[in-house]
Amino acid sequence: MELADLEAAFAPNHSKFHARRVYDSVYAQRSFDPTLIPEPIRDQYKTGALTEAEKYVSADGTVRYLMQLHDGKTVETVFMTEGSRDTICISSQVGCPVDCKFCLTALMGLERNLTAGEIVGQVLHVMQRHNLAPKSRTMNIVMMGQGEPLMNLDNVLKATRILIDQRGIGMGERRICLSTSGLIPKIEELAQATIRPRLAISLNASSEEQRQEIMPITKKWHLADLLETCRKFPLKPKEHIFFEYVLLGGVNDSDADAERVVALLQGLSCKVNLIPLNPGPGIPYQTPTDERVDRFQRIIMKAFHCYVRKPRGRDIYAACGQLKLVQLSSPTALSPTA
Ligand code: SF4
Structure with missing residues:
Protein backbone atom coordinates (compact mmCIF):
# COMPACT_ATOMS: atom_id res chain seq x y z
CA MET A 1 0.00 0.00 0.00
CA LYS A 46 -3.01 -9.77 3.22
CA THR A 47 0.57 -8.60 3.49
CA GLY A 48 2.80 -8.77 0.42
CA ALA A 49 5.40 -10.51 2.56
CA LEU A 50 7.15 -13.38 0.82
CA THR A 51 9.09 -16.17 2.42
CA GLU A 52 12.43 -17.44 1.25
CA ALA A 53 11.95 -21.02 0.00
CA GLU A 54 15.48 -21.58 -1.35
CA LYS A 55 18.70 -19.70 -1.76
CA TYR A 56 21.52 -20.50 -4.18
CA VAL A 57 24.92 -18.79 -4.09
CA SER A 58 27.03 -18.66 -7.24
CA ALA A 59 30.81 -18.94 -7.36
CA ASP A 60 30.83 -15.26 -8.47
CA GLY A 61 28.84 -14.15 -5.39
CA THR A 62 25.47 -13.75 -7.13
CA VAL A 63 22.59 -14.97 -4.99
CA ARG A 64 19.38 -16.39 -6.45
CA TYR A 65 16.38 -16.50 -4.12
CA LEU A 66 13.32 -18.60 -4.71
CA MET A 67 10.60 -16.62 -2.99
CA GLN A 68 7.32 -18.22 -1.96
CA LEU A 69 4.08 -16.26 -2.29
CA HIS A 70 1.01 -16.58 -0.07
CA ASP A 71 -0.65 -18.99 -2.54
CA GLY A 72 2.33 -21.34 -2.65
CA LYS A 73 3.59 -20.12 -6.06
CA THR A 74 7.21 -19.07 -6.33
CA VAL A 75 9.19 -16.36 -8.12
CA GLU A 76 12.87 -15.66 -8.37
CA THR A 77 14.81 -12.67 -7.18
CA VAL A 78 18.52 -12.21 -7.81
CA PHE A 79 21.10 -10.14 -5.93
CA MET A 80 24.31 -9.19 -7.70
CA THR A 81 27.16 -7.16 -6.35
CA GLU A 82 30.12 -5.85 -8.27
CA GLY A 83 32.57 -3.31 -6.91
CA SER A 84 30.47 -0.69 -5.19
CA ARG A 85 27.36 -1.45 -7.23
CA ASP A 86 24.54 -3.63 -5.88
CA THR A 87 21.73 -4.73 -8.15
CA ILE A 88 18.51 -6.49 -7.27
CA CYS A 89 16.78 -8.17 -10.21
CA ILE A 90 13.11 -8.67 -9.41
CA SER A 91 10.20 -10.51 -11.01
CA SER A 92 6.91 -8.90 -12.00
CA GLN A 93 4.90 -12.01 -12.89
CA VAL A 94 4.88 -15.71 -12.01
CA GLY A 95 6.17 -17.13 -15.30
CA CYS A 96 5.78 -15.09 -18.48
CA PRO A 97 3.37 -15.18 -21.43
CA VAL A 98 5.92 -13.78 -23.92
CA ASP A 99 7.57 -16.52 -25.89
CA CYS A 100 11.20 -15.36 -26.32
CA LYS A 101 13.01 -18.35 -27.75
CA PHE A 102 16.23 -17.83 -25.76
CA CYS A 103 14.55 -17.60 -22.36
CA LEU A 104 13.89 -20.36 -19.84
CA THR A 105 11.09 -18.43 -18.13
CA ALA A 106 9.12 -18.52 -21.38
CA LEU A 107 8.81 -22.30 -20.98
CA MET A 108 6.64 -21.76 -17.86
CA GLY A 109 3.90 -19.70 -19.52
CA LEU A 110 2.07 -17.15 -17.36
CA GLU A 111 0.69 -18.22 -13.99
CA ARG A 112 -0.30 -14.81 -12.63
CA ASN A 113 0.68 -11.18 -12.10
CA LEU A 114 2.41 -10.17 -8.89
CA THR A 115 0.79 -7.58 -6.65
CA ALA A 116 2.63 -4.32 -5.95
CA GLY A 117 3.25 -5.72 -2.45
CA GLU A 118 4.88 -8.84 -3.85
CA ILE A 119 7.10 -6.75 -6.13
CA VAL A 120 8.21 -4.46 -3.29
CA GLY A 121 8.43 -7.48 -0.93
CA GLN A 122 11.23 -8.98 -3.04
CA VAL A 123 13.25 -5.79 -2.66
CA LEU A 124 12.63 -5.56 1.09
CA HIS A 125 13.71 -9.17 1.55
CA VAL A 126 17.01 -8.75 -0.31
CA MET A 127 17.71 -5.43 1.43
CA GLN A 128 17.29 -7.11 4.77
CA ARG A 129 19.41 -10.16 3.90
CA HIS A 130 22.28 -8.04 2.55
CA ASN A 131 21.99 -4.97 4.80
CA LEU A 132 21.46 -2.64 1.85
CA ALA A 133 20.89 1.07 2.24
CA PRO A 134 18.42 2.21 -0.43
CA LYS A 135 19.33 5.87 -0.16
CA SER A 136 22.91 5.08 -1.10
CA ARG A 137 23.81 5.67 -4.73
CA THR A 138 25.01 2.11 -5.12
CA MET A 139 21.73 0.18 -5.03
CA ASN A 140 19.86 -0.48 -8.27
CA ILE A 141 16.71 -2.35 -9.11
CA VAL A 142 16.08 -3.95 -12.47
CA MET A 143 12.72 -5.45 -13.38
CA MET A 144 14.28 -8.08 -15.58
CA GLY A 145 13.40 -11.22 -13.63
CA GLN A 146 10.45 -13.42 -14.47
CA GLY A 147 7.69 -11.76 -16.43
CA GLU A 148 6.92 -8.94 -18.84
CA PRO A 149 6.62 -5.90 -16.52
CA LEU A 150 4.46 -3.94 -18.94
CA MET A 151 1.79 -6.67 -18.82
CA ASN A 152 1.49 -5.81 -15.12
CA LEU A 153 1.97 -2.08 -15.51
CA ASP A 154 -0.39 -0.78 -12.79
CA ASN A 155 1.31 -2.87 -10.12
CA VAL A 156 4.78 -2.08 -11.47
CA LEU A 157 4.06 1.67 -11.30
CA LYS A 158 2.55 1.41 -7.84
CA ALA A 159 5.59 -0.58 -6.65
CA THR A 160 7.87 2.09 -8.17
CA ARG A 161 6.05 4.87 -6.30
CA ILE A 162 6.44 2.92 -3.04
CA LEU A 163 10.13 2.24 -3.70
CA ILE A 164 10.98 5.89 -4.27
CA ASP A 165 8.81 7.45 -1.54
CA GLN A 166 11.27 9.38 0.65
CA ARG A 167 9.03 8.80 3.71
CA GLY A 168 9.60 5.08 3.28
CA ILE A 169 12.18 3.16 1.27
CA GLY A 170 13.52 6.27 -0.45
CA MET A 171 15.29 4.93 -3.55
CA GLY A 172 16.28 7.24 -6.39
CA GLU A 173 13.86 7.02 -9.35
CA ARG A 174 16.80 6.85 -11.75
CA ARG A 175 18.00 3.68 -10.07
CA ILE A 176 14.99 1.63 -11.14
CA CYS A 177 14.75 0.20 -14.65
CA LEU A 178 12.31 -2.12 -16.38
CA SER A 179 12.92 -4.21 -19.45
CA THR A 180 10.19 -4.94 -21.98
CA SER A 181 9.86 -7.15 -25.00
CA GLY A 182 8.26 -4.16 -26.74
CA LEU A 183 4.51 -3.84 -26.08
CA ILE A 184 3.92 -0.60 -27.95
CA PRO A 185 0.62 0.57 -26.33
CA LYS A 186 2.03 -0.14 -22.88
CA ILE A 187 5.23 1.81 -23.62
CA GLU A 188 2.98 4.72 -24.57
CA GLU A 189 1.11 4.31 -21.28
CA LEU A 190 4.40 4.19 -19.37
CA ALA A 191 5.42 7.43 -21.07
CA GLN A 192 2.42 9.16 -19.43
CA ALA A 193 3.40 8.20 -15.87
CA THR A 194 4.93 10.99 -13.81
CA ILE A 195 6.87 8.51 -11.67
CA ARG A 196 8.16 5.55 -13.62
CA PRO A 197 11.17 3.25 -14.02
CA ARG A 198 13.65 3.87 -16.82
CA LEU A 199 12.98 2.02 -20.04
CA ALA A 200 15.00 -0.86 -21.46
CA ILE A 201 13.96 -2.60 -24.67
CA SER A 202 14.83 -6.22 -25.22
CA LEU A 203 15.86 -5.88 -28.90
CA ASN A 204 17.78 -9.06 -29.75
CA ALA A 205 17.61 -8.80 -33.52
CA SER A 206 18.75 -6.59 -36.35
CA SER A 207 15.77 -7.05 -38.67
CA GLU A 208 12.03 -7.53 -38.51
CA GLU A 209 12.22 -11.14 -39.82
CA GLN A 210 14.99 -12.15 -37.43
CA ARG A 211 13.14 -10.66 -34.48
CA GLN A 212 9.94 -12.49 -35.42
CA GLU A 213 11.85 -15.73 -35.23
CA ILE A 214 13.55 -15.03 -31.90
CA MET A 215 10.67 -13.09 -30.32
CA PRO A 216 7.34 -14.05 -31.92
CA ILE A 217 5.65 -11.12 -30.14
CA THR A 218 7.10 -8.97 -32.94
CA LYS A 219 4.49 -10.44 -35.29
CA LYS A 220 2.03 -8.27 -33.38
CA TRP A 221 4.19 -5.30 -32.42
CA HIS A 222 6.52 -4.61 -35.33
CA LEU A 223 10.12 -3.57 -34.84
CA ALA A 224 9.83 -0.44 -37.00
CA ASP A 225 6.82 0.77 -34.96
CA LEU A 226 8.57 -0.08 -31.70
CA LEU A 227 11.57 2.08 -32.61
CA GLU A 228 9.25 4.88 -33.66
CA THR A 229 7.55 4.67 -30.24
CA CYS A 230 10.98 4.83 -28.58
CA ARG A 231 11.82 7.96 -30.57
CA LYS A 232 8.72 9.63 -29.13
CA PHE A 233 9.30 8.42 -25.56
CA PRO A 234 9.72 11.51 -23.33
CA LEU A 235 13.11 11.21 -21.66
CA LYS A 236 14.00 13.08 -18.48
CA PRO A 237 17.30 15.02 -18.24
CA LYS A 238 20.31 12.72 -18.71
CA GLU A 239 18.01 9.76 -19.34
CA HIS A 240 18.69 7.20 -22.09
CA ILE A 241 16.79 4.21 -23.33
CA PHE A 242 18.71 0.97 -22.92
CA PHE A 243 18.62 -1.61 -25.67
CA GLU A 244 19.35 -5.14 -24.51
CA TYR A 245 20.69 -7.52 -27.15
CA VAL A 246 21.10 -11.21 -26.39
CA LEU A 247 23.83 -12.50 -28.69
CA LEU A 248 22.99 -15.92 -30.13
CA GLY A 249 26.01 -17.60 -31.74
CA GLY A 250 25.64 -17.78 -35.54
CA VAL A 251 22.11 -16.31 -35.45
CA ASN A 252 22.22 -12.56 -34.71
CA ASP A 253 25.89 -11.88 -33.93
CA SER A 254 27.50 -11.12 -37.31
CA ASP A 255 29.20 -7.86 -38.31
CA ALA A 256 26.26 -7.20 -40.65
CA ASP A 257 23.87 -7.59 -37.69
CA ALA A 258 25.88 -5.07 -35.65
CA GLU A 259 25.84 -2.59 -38.53
CA ARG A 260 22.09 -3.00 -38.95
CA VAL A 261 21.58 -2.39 -35.22
CA VAL A 262 23.55 0.85 -35.49
CA ALA A 263 21.36 1.92 -38.40
CA LEU A 264 18.14 0.98 -36.58
CA LEU A 265 19.03 3.00 -33.49
CA GLN A 266 20.14 6.14 -35.33
CA GLY A 267 18.80 9.30 -33.73
CA LEU A 268 17.93 7.65 -30.41
CA SER A 269 19.43 8.72 -27.11
CA CYS A 270 20.39 5.23 -26.06
CA LYS A 271 22.93 2.79 -24.73
CA VAL A 272 23.31 -0.82 -25.79
CA ASN A 273 23.87 -3.77 -23.48
CA LEU A 274 25.10 -6.97 -25.08
CA ILE A 275 24.28 -10.22 -23.32
CA PRO A 276 26.07 -13.31 -24.65
CA LEU A 277 23.48 -16.10 -24.42
CA ASN A 278 23.26 -17.79 -21.06
CA PRO A 279 22.62 -21.42 -21.95
CA GLY A 280 19.89 -23.58 -20.43
CA PRO A 281 18.11 -26.88 -20.95
CA GLY A 282 15.65 -26.68 -23.86
CA ILE A 283 17.18 -23.50 -25.34
CA PRO A 284 18.10 -24.15 -29.00
CA TYR A 285 20.93 -21.59 -29.32
CA GLN A 286 24.68 -21.38 -28.71
CA THR A 287 26.72 -18.86 -26.73
CA PRO A 288 28.89 -16.81 -29.15
CA THR A 289 32.67 -16.83 -28.89
CA ASP A 290 34.41 -14.02 -26.97
CA GLU A 291 35.99 -12.79 -30.22
CA ARG A 292 32.58 -12.47 -31.85
CA VAL A 293 31.18 -10.57 -28.86
CA ASP A 294 34.19 -8.27 -28.89
CA ARG A 295 33.83 -7.52 -32.60
CA PHE A 296 30.12 -6.88 -32.31
CA GLN A 297 30.73 -4.48 -29.44
CA ARG A 298 33.40 -2.57 -31.38
CA ILE A 299 31.01 -1.93 -34.26
CA ILE A 300 28.21 -0.70 -31.98
CA MET A 301 30.65 1.45 -30.03
CA LYS A 302 31.38 3.52 -33.11
CA ALA A 303 27.89 5.00 -32.64
CA PHE A 304 26.70 4.33 -29.07
CA HIS A 305 27.90 3.48 -25.60
CA CYS A 306 27.88 -0.28 -25.57
CA TYR A 307 28.57 -2.64 -22.69
CA VAL A 308 28.87 -6.39 -22.50
CA ARG A 309 26.96 -7.74 -19.55
CA LYS A 310 29.17 -10.24 -17.79
CA PRO A 311 27.35 -13.48 -17.12
CA ARG A 312 26.37 -13.51 -13.46
CA GLY A 313 25.35 -16.63 -11.61
CA ARG A 314 25.20 -18.92 -14.65
CA ASP A 315 26.11 -21.89 -12.46
CA ILE A 316 22.96 -21.39 -10.34
CA TYR A 317 20.64 -20.45 -13.25
CA ALA A 318 20.49 -16.85 -12.06
CA ALA A 319 21.74 -15.18 -15.24
CA CYS A 320 19.60 -13.29 -17.75
CA GLY A 321 17.03 -15.51 -19.42
CA GLN A 322 17.68 -18.38 -17.04
CA LEU A 323 15.07 -17.65 -14.37
CA LYS A 324 12.75 -20.58 -14.15
CA LEU A 325 11.98 -22.84 -11.31
CA VAL A 326 15.20 -24.83 -11.72
CA GLN A 327 15.80 -26.68 -8.47
CA LEU A 328 19.42 -27.53 -7.85
CA SER A 329 20.31 -30.63 -5.93
CA SER A 330 22.19 -28.88 -3.13
CA PRO A 331 20.93 -25.42 -2.27
CA THR A 332 23.42 -23.49 -0.23
CA ALA A 333 22.59 -23.52 3.43
CA LEU A 334 21.07 -20.27 4.60
CA SER A 335 23.46 -18.00 6.36
CA PRO A 336 22.28 -15.37 8.88
CA THR A 337 23.59 -12.46 6.84
CA ALA A 338 24.61 -13.33 3.33
S1 SF4 B 1 12.94 -12.60 -21.95
FE1 SF4 B 1 11.52 -11.55 -20.54
S2 SF4 B 1 9.71 -11.16 -21.81
FE2 SF4 B 1 10.88 -12.72 -22.92
S3 SF4 B 1 10.00 -14.68 -22.20
FE3 SF4 B 1 11.77 -14.20 -20.87
S4 SF4 B 1 10.89 -13.17 -19.08
FE4 SF4 B 1 9.35 -13.10 -20.75
Whole structure:
Protein backbone atom coordinates (compact mmCIF):
# COMPACT_ATOMS: atom_id res chain seq x y z
CA MET A 1 0.00 0.00 0.00
CA GLU A 2 0.99 3.57 -0.59
CA LEU A 3 0.71 5.88 2.40
CA ALA A 4 -2.59 7.40 1.23
CA ASP A 5 -4.13 3.90 0.84
CA LEU A 6 -2.99 2.95 4.31
CA GLU A 7 -4.41 6.13 5.82
CA ALA A 8 -7.71 5.45 4.05
CA ALA A 9 -7.76 1.88 5.39
CA PHE A 10 -7.22 3.17 8.95
CA ALA A 11 -9.93 5.86 8.70
CA PRO A 12 -12.24 6.73 10.35
CA ASN A 13 -11.52 4.77 13.55
CA HIS A 14 -7.75 5.09 13.59
CA SER A 15 -5.61 8.15 13.08
CA LYS A 16 -3.34 9.11 10.19
CA PHE A 17 -0.54 9.16 12.73
CA HIS A 18 -1.17 5.48 13.49
CA ALA A 19 -1.16 4.65 9.75
CA ARG A 20 2.13 6.52 9.35
CA ARG A 21 3.73 4.52 12.15
CA VAL A 22 2.85 1.31 10.33
CA TYR A 23 4.12 2.73 7.01
CA ASP A 24 7.36 3.78 8.67
CA SER A 25 7.88 0.38 10.31
CA VAL A 26 7.32 -1.55 7.05
CA TYR A 27 9.20 0.61 4.59
CA ALA A 28 11.62 2.88 6.46
CA GLN A 29 12.60 0.71 9.47
CA ARG A 30 11.94 -2.59 7.70
CA SER A 31 11.17 -4.20 11.04
CA PHE A 32 7.48 -4.77 10.56
CA ASP A 33 5.48 -5.66 13.66
CA PRO A 34 1.97 -6.87 12.68
CA THR A 35 0.62 -6.07 16.15
CA LEU A 36 0.93 -2.39 15.20
CA ILE A 37 -2.09 -2.92 12.95
CA PRO A 38 -5.48 -2.90 14.71
CA GLU A 39 -7.06 -6.36 14.51
CA PRO A 40 -10.09 -5.70 12.30
CA ILE A 41 -7.83 -4.08 9.70
CA ARG A 42 -5.22 -6.85 10.01
CA ASP A 43 -7.88 -9.46 9.21
CA GLN A 44 -9.06 -7.54 6.17
CA TYR A 45 -5.76 -7.39 4.23
CA LYS A 46 -3.01 -9.77 3.22
CA THR A 47 0.57 -8.60 3.49
CA GLY A 48 2.80 -8.77 0.42
CA ALA A 49 5.40 -10.51 2.56
CA LEU A 50 7.15 -13.38 0.82
CA THR A 51 9.09 -16.17 2.42
CA GLU A 52 12.43 -17.44 1.25
CA ALA A 53 11.95 -21.02 0.00
CA GLU A 54 15.48 -21.58 -1.35
CA LYS A 55 18.70 -19.70 -1.76
CA TYR A 56 21.52 -20.50 -4.18
CA VAL A 57 24.92 -18.79 -4.09
CA SER A 58 27.03 -18.66 -7.24
CA ALA A 59 30.81 -18.94 -7.36
CA ASP A 60 30.83 -15.26 -8.47
CA GLY A 61 28.84 -14.15 -5.39
CA THR A 62 25.47 -13.75 -7.13
CA VAL A 63 22.59 -14.97 -4.99
CA ARG A 64 19.38 -16.39 -6.45
CA TYR A 65 16.38 -16.50 -4.12
CA LEU A 66 13.32 -18.60 -4.71
CA MET A 67 10.60 -16.62 -2.99
CA GLN A 68 7.32 -18.22 -1.96
CA LEU A 69 4.08 -16.26 -2.29
CA HIS A 70 1.01 -16.58 -0.07
CA ASP A 71 -0.65 -18.99 -2.54
CA GLY A 72 2.33 -21.34 -2.65
CA LYS A 73 3.59 -20.12 -6.06
CA THR A 74 7.21 -19.07 -6.33
CA VAL A 75 9.19 -16.36 -8.12
CA GLU A 76 12.87 -15.66 -8.37
CA THR A 77 14.81 -12.67 -7.18
CA VAL A 78 18.52 -12.21 -7.81
CA PHE A 79 21.10 -10.14 -5.93
CA MET A 80 24.31 -9.19 -7.70
CA THR A 81 27.16 -7.16 -6.35
CA GLU A 82 30.12 -5.85 -8.27
CA GLY A 83 32.57 -3.31 -6.91
CA SER A 84 30.47 -0.69 -5.19
CA ARG A 85 27.36 -1.45 -7.23
CA ASP A 86 24.54 -3.63 -5.88
CA THR A 87 21.73 -4.73 -8.15
CA ILE A 88 18.51 -6.49 -7.27
CA CYS A 89 16.78 -8.17 -10.21
CA ILE A 90 13.11 -8.67 -9.41
CA SER A 91 10.20 -10.51 -11.01
CA SER A 92 6.91 -8.90 -12.00
CA GLN A 93 4.90 -12.01 -12.89
CA VAL A 94 4.88 -15.71 -12.01
CA GLY A 95 6.17 -17.13 -15.30
CA CYS A 96 5.78 -15.09 -18.48
CA PRO A 97 3.37 -15.18 -21.43
CA VAL A 98 5.92 -13.78 -23.92
CA ASP A 99 7.57 -16.52 -25.89
CA CYS A 100 11.20 -15.36 -26.32
CA LYS A 101 13.01 -18.35 -27.75
CA PHE A 102 16.23 -17.83 -25.76
CA CYS A 103 14.55 -17.60 -22.36
CA LEU A 104 13.89 -20.36 -19.84
CA THR A 105 11.09 -18.43 -18.13
CA ALA A 106 9.12 -18.52 -21.38
CA LEU A 107 8.81 -22.30 -20.98
CA MET A 108 6.64 -21.76 -17.86
CA GLY A 109 3.90 -19.70 -19.52
CA LEU A 110 2.07 -17.15 -17.36
CA GLU A 111 0.69 -18.22 -13.99
CA ARG A 112 -0.30 -14.81 -12.63
CA ASN A 113 0.68 -11.18 -12.10
CA LEU A 114 2.41 -10.17 -8.89
CA THR A 115 0.79 -7.58 -6.65
CA ALA A 116 2.63 -4.32 -5.95
CA GLY A 117 3.25 -5.72 -2.45
CA GLU A 118 4.88 -8.84 -3.85
CA ILE A 119 7.10 -6.75 -6.13
CA VAL A 120 8.21 -4.46 -3.29
CA GLY A 121 8.43 -7.48 -0.93
CA GLN A 122 11.23 -8.98 -3.04
CA VAL A 123 13.25 -5.79 -2.66
CA LEU A 124 12.63 -5.56 1.09
CA HIS A 125 13.71 -9.17 1.55
CA VAL A 126 17.01 -8.75 -0.31
CA MET A 127 17.71 -5.43 1.43
CA GLN A 128 17.29 -7.11 4.77
CA ARG A 129 19.41 -10.16 3.90
CA HIS A 130 22.28 -8.04 2.55
CA ASN A 131 21.99 -4.97 4.80
CA LEU A 132 21.46 -2.64 1.85
CA ALA A 133 20.89 1.07 2.24
CA PRO A 134 18.42 2.21 -0.43
CA LYS A 135 19.33 5.87 -0.16
CA SER A 136 22.91 5.08 -1.10
CA ARG A 137 23.81 5.67 -4.73
CA THR A 138 25.01 2.11 -5.12
CA MET A 139 21.73 0.18 -5.03
CA ASN A 140 19.86 -0.48 -8.27
CA ILE A 141 16.71 -2.35 -9.11
CA VAL A 142 16.08 -3.95 -12.47
CA MET A 143 12.72 -5.45 -13.38
CA MET A 144 14.28 -8.08 -15.58
CA GLY A 145 13.40 -11.22 -13.63
CA GLN A 146 10.45 -13.42 -14.47
CA GLY A 147 7.69 -11.76 -16.43
CA GLU A 148 6.92 -8.94 -18.84
CA PRO A 149 6.62 -5.90 -16.52
CA LEU A 150 4.46 -3.94 -18.94
CA MET A 151 1.79 -6.67 -18.82
CA ASN A 152 1.49 -5.81 -15.12
CA LEU A 153 1.97 -2.08 -15.51
CA ASP A 154 -0.39 -0.78 -12.79
CA ASN A 155 1.31 -2.87 -10.12
CA VAL A 156 4.78 -2.08 -11.47
CA LEU A 157 4.06 1.67 -11.30
CA LYS A 158 2.55 1.41 -7.84
CA ALA A 159 5.59 -0.58 -6.65
CA THR A 160 7.87 2.09 -8.17
CA ARG A 161 6.05 4.87 -6.30
CA ILE A 162 6.44 2.92 -3.04
CA LEU A 163 10.13 2.24 -3.70
CA ILE A 164 10.98 5.89 -4.27
CA ASP A 165 8.81 7.45 -1.54
CA GLN A 166 11.27 9.38 0.65
CA ARG A 167 9.03 8.80 3.71
CA GLY A 168 9.60 5.08 3.28
CA ILE A 169 12.18 3.16 1.27
CA GLY A 170 13.52 6.27 -0.45
CA MET A 171 15.29 4.93 -3.55
CA GLY A 172 16.28 7.24 -6.39
CA GLU A 173 13.86 7.02 -9.35
CA ARG A 174 16.80 6.85 -11.75
CA ARG A 175 18.00 3.68 -10.07
CA ILE A 176 14.99 1.63 -11.14
CA CYS A 177 14.75 0.20 -14.65
CA LEU A 178 12.31 -2.12 -16.38
CA SER A 179 12.92 -4.21 -19.45
CA THR A 180 10.19 -4.94 -21.98
CA SER A 181 9.86 -7.15 -25.00
CA GLY A 182 8.26 -4.16 -26.74
CA LEU A 183 4.51 -3.84 -26.08
CA ILE A 184 3.92 -0.60 -27.95
CA PRO A 185 0.62 0.57 -26.33
CA LYS A 186 2.03 -0.14 -22.88
CA ILE A 187 5.23 1.81 -23.62
CA GLU A 188 2.98 4.72 -24.57
CA GLU A 189 1.11 4.31 -21.28
CA LEU A 190 4.40 4.19 -19.37
CA ALA A 191 5.42 7.43 -21.07
CA GLN A 192 2.42 9.16 -19.43
CA ALA A 193 3.40 8.20 -15.87
CA THR A 194 4.93 10.99 -13.81
CA ILE A 195 6.87 8.51 -11.67
CA ARG A 196 8.16 5.55 -13.62
CA PRO A 197 11.17 3.25 -14.02
CA ARG A 198 13.65 3.87 -16.82
CA LEU A 199 12.98 2.02 -20.04
CA ALA A 200 15.00 -0.86 -21.46
CA ILE A 201 13.96 -2.60 -24.67
CA SER A 202 14.83 -6.22 -25.22
CA LEU A 203 15.86 -5.88 -28.90
CA ASN A 204 17.78 -9.06 -29.75
CA ALA A 205 17.61 -8.80 -33.52
CA SER A 206 18.75 -6.59 -36.35
CA SER A 207 15.77 -7.05 -38.67
CA GLU A 208 12.03 -7.53 -38.51
CA GLU A 209 12.22 -11.14 -39.82
CA GLN A 210 14.99 -12.15 -37.43
CA ARG A 211 13.14 -10.66 -34.48
CA GLN A 212 9.94 -12.49 -35.42
CA GLU A 213 11.85 -15.73 -35.23
CA ILE A 214 13.55 -15.03 -31.90
CA MET A 215 10.67 -13.09 -30.32
CA PRO A 216 7.34 -14.05 -31.92
CA ILE A 217 5.65 -11.12 -30.14
CA THR A 218 7.10 -8.97 -32.94
CA LYS A 219 4.49 -10.44 -35.29
CA LYS A 220 2.03 -8.27 -33.38
CA TRP A 221 4.19 -5.30 -32.42
CA HIS A 222 6.52 -4.61 -35.33
CA LEU A 223 10.12 -3.57 -34.84
CA ALA A 224 9.83 -0.44 -37.00
CA ASP A 225 6.82 0.77 -34.96
CA LEU A 226 8.57 -0.08 -31.70
CA LEU A 227 11.57 2.08 -32.61
CA GLU A 228 9.25 4.88 -33.66
CA THR A 229 7.55 4.67 -30.24
CA CYS A 230 10.98 4.83 -28.58
CA ARG A 231 11.82 7.96 -30.57
CA LYS A 232 8.72 9.63 -29.13
CA PHE A 233 9.30 8.42 -25.56
CA PRO A 234 9.72 11.51 -23.33
CA LEU A 235 13.11 11.21 -21.66
CA LYS A 236 14.00 13.08 -18.48
CA PRO A 237 17.30 15.02 -18.24
CA LYS A 238 20.31 12.72 -18.71
CA GLU A 239 18.01 9.76 -19.34
CA HIS A 240 18.69 7.20 -22.09
CA ILE A 241 16.79 4.21 -23.33
CA PHE A 242 18.71 0.97 -22.92
CA PHE A 243 18.62 -1.61 -25.67
CA GLU A 244 19.35 -5.14 -24.51
CA TYR A 245 20.69 -7.52 -27.15
CA VAL A 246 21.10 -11.21 -26.39
CA LEU A 247 23.83 -12.50 -28.69
CA LEU A 248 22.99 -15.92 -30.13
CA GLY A 249 26.01 -17.60 -31.74
CA GLY A 250 25.64 -17.78 -35.54
CA VAL A 251 22.11 -16.31 -35.45
CA ASN A 252 22.22 -12.56 -34.71
CA ASP A 253 25.89 -11.88 -33.93
CA SER A 254 27.50 -11.12 -37.31
CA ASP A 255 29.20 -7.86 -38.31
CA ALA A 256 26.26 -7.20 -40.65
CA ASP A 257 23.87 -7.59 -37.69
CA ALA A 258 25.88 -5.07 -35.65
CA GLU A 259 25.84 -2.59 -38.53
CA ARG A 260 22.09 -3.00 -38.95
CA VAL A 261 21.58 -2.39 -35.22
CA VAL A 262 23.55 0.85 -35.49
CA ALA A 263 21.36 1.92 -38.40
CA LEU A 264 18.14 0.98 -36.58
CA LEU A 265 19.03 3.00 -33.49
CA GLN A 266 20.14 6.14 -35.33
CA GLY A 267 18.80 9.30 -33.73
CA LEU A 268 17.93 7.65 -30.41
CA SER A 269 19.43 8.72 -27.11
CA CYS A 270 20.39 5.23 -26.06
CA LYS A 271 22.93 2.79 -24.73
CA VAL A 272 23.31 -0.82 -25.79
CA ASN A 273 23.87 -3.77 -23.48
CA LEU A 274 25.10 -6.97 -25.08
CA ILE A 275 24.28 -10.22 -23.32
CA PRO A 276 26.07 -13.31 -24.65
CA LEU A 277 23.48 -16.10 -24.42
CA ASN A 278 23.26 -17.79 -21.06
CA PRO A 279 22.62 -21.42 -21.95
CA GLY A 280 19.89 -23.58 -20.43
CA PRO A 281 18.11 -26.88 -20.95
CA GLY A 282 15.65 -26.68 -23.86
CA ILE A 283 17.18 -23.50 -25.34
CA PRO A 284 18.10 -24.15 -29.00
CA TYR A 285 20.93 -21.59 -29.32
CA GLN A 286 24.68 -21.38 -28.71
CA THR A 287 26.72 -18.86 -26.73
CA PRO A 288 28.89 -16.81 -29.15
CA THR A 289 32.67 -16.83 -28.89
CA ASP A 290 34.41 -14.02 -26.97
CA GLU A 291 35.99 -12.79 -30.22
CA ARG A 292 32.58 -12.47 -31.85
CA VAL A 293 31.18 -10.57 -28.86
CA ASP A 294 34.19 -8.27 -28.89
CA ARG A 295 33.83 -7.52 -32.60
CA PHE A 296 30.12 -6.88 -32.31
CA GLN A 297 30.73 -4.48 -29.44
CA ARG A 298 33.40 -2.57 -31.38
CA ILE A 299 31.01 -1.93 -34.26
CA ILE A 300 28.21 -0.70 -31.98
CA MET A 301 30.65 1.45 -30.03
CA LYS A 302 31.38 3.52 -33.11
CA ALA A 303 27.89 5.00 -32.64
CA PHE A 304 26.70 4.33 -29.07
CA HIS A 305 27.90 3.48 -25.60
CA CYS A 306 27.88 -0.28 -25.57
CA TYR A 307 28.57 -2.64 -22.69
CA VAL A 308 28.87 -6.39 -22.50
CA ARG A 309 26.96 -7.74 -19.55
CA LYS A 310 29.17 -10.24 -17.79
CA PRO A 311 27.35 -13.48 -17.12
CA ARG A 312 26.37 -13.51 -13.46
CA GLY A 313 25.35 -16.63 -11.61
CA ARG A 314 25.20 -18.92 -14.65
CA ASP A 315 26.11 -21.89 -12.46
CA ILE A 316 22.96 -21.39 -10.34
CA TYR A 317 20.64 -20.45 -13.25
CA ALA A 318 20.49 -16.85 -12.06
CA ALA A 319 21.74 -15.18 -15.24
CA CYS A 320 19.60 -13.29 -17.75
CA GLY A 321 17.03 -15.51 -19.42
CA GLN A 322 17.68 -18.38 -17.04
CA LEU A 323 15.07 -17.65 -14.37
CA LYS A 324 12.75 -20.58 -14.15
CA LEU A 325 11.98 -22.84 -11.31
CA VAL A 326 15.20 -24.83 -11.72
CA GLN A 327 15.80 -26.68 -8.47
CA LEU A 328 19.42 -27.53 -7.85
CA SER A 329 20.31 -30.63 -5.93
CA SER A 330 22.19 -28.88 -3.13
CA PRO A 331 20.93 -25.42 -2.27
CA THR A 332 23.42 -23.49 -0.23
CA ALA A 333 22.59 -23.52 3.43
CA LEU A 334 21.07 -20.27 4.60
CA SER A 335 23.46 -18.00 6.36
CA PRO A 336 22.28 -15.37 8.88
CA THR A 337 23.59 -12.46 6.84
CA ALA A 338 24.61 -13.33 3.33
S1 SF4 B 1 12.94 -12.60 -21.95
FE1 SF4 B 1 11.52 -11.55 -20.54
S2 SF4 B 1 9.71 -11.16 -21.81
FE2 SF4 B 1 10.88 -12.72 -22.92
S3 SF4 B 1 10.00 -14.68 -22.20
FE3 SF4 B 1 11.77 -14.20 -20.87
S4 SF4 B 1 10.89 -13.17 -19.08
FE4 SF4 B 1 9.35 -13.10 -20.75
